[in-house]
Amino acid sequence: MKTYEALAEAAILIAARQRTAGVKGRPEEEKLWFYLCILSYFVHATGQVYRFEDALAGTEPTEQRHVSARLSEHKNTLAQPAVELLLQTLNETPEPEQKPMFLLIALLNFIAETGQIEEAEDFFSHHLDLAPVAIAHFTCHEEAEAWLKGSAEPPSPARILIGDEYYQFWYDREDNTRGMYRDYPIEPALEALTARGIPQQRPSFATRAEAEAWLMSHPANPYSFVAIAGEHYFAVHHPRLRRHSLHHVASALSAWEERKKAVEREAALEATAPSDGSRE
Numbered sequence: 333m334k335t336y337e338a339l340a341e342a343a344i345l346i347a348a349r350q351r352t353a354g355v356k357g358r359p360e361e362e363k364l365w366f367y368l369c370i371l372s373y374f375v376h377a378t379g380q381v382y383r384f385e386d387a388l389a390g391t392e393p394t395e396q397r398h399v400s401a402r403l404s405e406h407k408n409t410l411a412q413p414a415v416e417l418l419l420q421t422l423n424e425t426p427e428p429e430q431k432p433m434f435l436l437i438a439l440l441n442f443i444a445e446t447g448q449i450e451e452a453e454d455f456f457s458h459h460l461d462l463a464p465v466a467i468a469h470f471t472c473h474e475e476a477e478a479w480l481k482g483s484a485e486p487p488s489p490a491r492i493l494i495g496d497e498y499y500q501f502w503y504d505r506e507d508n509t510r511g512m513y514r515d516y517p518i519e520p521a522l523e524a525l526t527a528r529g530i531p532q533q534r535p536s537f538a539t540r541a542e543a544e545a546w547l548m549s550h551p552a553n554p555y556s557f558v559a560i561a562g563e564h565y566f567a568v569h570h571p572r573l574r575r576h577s578l579h580h581v582a583s584a585l586s587a588w589e590e591r592k593k594a595v596e597r598e599a600a601l602e603a604t605a606p607s608d609g610s611r612e
Contacts, residue, residue, distance in 0.1 A: 335385035339372050339439075342432040346372070349421070364417045367410045368436055370456045371443060377465040379487025382505055387442045388435075397422070399437065402444040409453045415440050463554040463568045464517035469493040469575060480510055491515060493570070496577040518579070519588035521555060522566050526581060530557050530564055540578060543567070547576045557581075 350365035375384055391398075397419070403411050415437060422433045443452050455462070467490045470476040476494050480486065480501065488503035492512070500515040535550075536559040537543040543560050552569040559565070564581040 335388060336381050338432075338435050339376070339381070342435050343369065343372060345432040346436075360413075361417065364410060364414045367414055367456055368418075368439075370459055371414075371439060371452055372436075373459075374452050374455045375439065375443070376489070377491075379467050379490030379501075382485065382488060382503075383446075384439065384442050387445070388438055391438060397434075397437070398441070400441040400444040403440060403449070406444075406449045406453070409449055410456070411440055411444065411449055411453070461553055463570060464491060464498065466491045466493045466498060466570055466573060469570075469573050471495065476512065480512065486510065491517065493573070493577055496579055516588055516591055518555070518566070518568055519584060519591075522579065522581070522584055523588060525555065525557075525566075526585065530581070534558055537561075543578065544576060552576060 346365050346369045350362055350369070353359075353362035353365060375381060399415050399419070403415055406412070418433050418437050418440075422430055425433065443449055467487055468479070470479065470492065471494075473494055476492060476499070485505065486501070486503050488501065488510075490501050492499050492501050498515040498517055499512045501510075501512040503510040534557045535543070535546060537546065538561060540560055543558050543565070547556075547558075547567055547569075551571070552567045554569045556567045556569075557564060558567050558578070560578070566579040566581055566584065568577045568579065570577065
């Protein structure tokens with residue numbers, strides 16, 4: 333995925349520019365570079381990299397400096413100041429180093445033209461209050477597999493929920509391969525929070541249905557502990573999906589420990605494996 337790689341290169345430029353702005357005491361500029369970083373992550377997290385790639389493919393080289401008129405429609409956002417910063421930076425940057433700036437201008441244009449400025453702005457303002465984004469929920473593996481196989485071109489890469497578990501979904505347009513695997517994005521937070529101790533005062537319910545009904549009007553921000561039938565659960569709020577996932581604390585921590593051990597074993601095997609040059 334060429335655009336995926338190009339966004340990764342742009343992220344390096346953003347980080348460098350953000351650090352420089354911070355060192356030189358330019359907080360507004362530093363904030364705008366961080367804004368661009370989060371917008372790039374927004375496109376990743378919502379599985380829109382190929383969609384953005386298609387928008388780029390329809391752009392003529394002579395339109396690289398083009399700025400969408402729809403950006404100026406959003407007066408109370410950082411979108412317009414961000415594109416102005418990019419245009420200014422372009423004028424100060426040698427031509428061979430301008431490519432990431434053009435990509436970021438195109439990124440802002442894409443978000444504006446697809447009507448996502450307000451959503452992206454909200455994502456920037458509240459990303460620290462959000463759990464890792466899942467773009468879809470399925471009740472079982474069979475349902476997820478049917479979606480995976482039936483979608484002509486599904487969002488990628490993106491996380492989904494199957495039941496209460498995260499899965500990472502991927503699709504490669506070049507050879508039409510696709511798949512998913514179990515992911516563990518919330519377990520580190522769960523581990524850290526339980527290490528401090530589960531709060532004694534927490535909502536308690538007899539059934540899961542009661543817990544879900546209560547959480548709809550008292551959403552976790554983004555995490556919260558609840559008790560269901562005397563067992564500890566970790567509630568994770570997914571505002572995009574308008575639901576909470578409920579993770580049995582003991583089971584989730586056990587699965588996380590097994591996953592960490594598996595990663596350690598894999599790393600140890602790689603470290604001890606002979607290199608190609610050492611083989612007879």
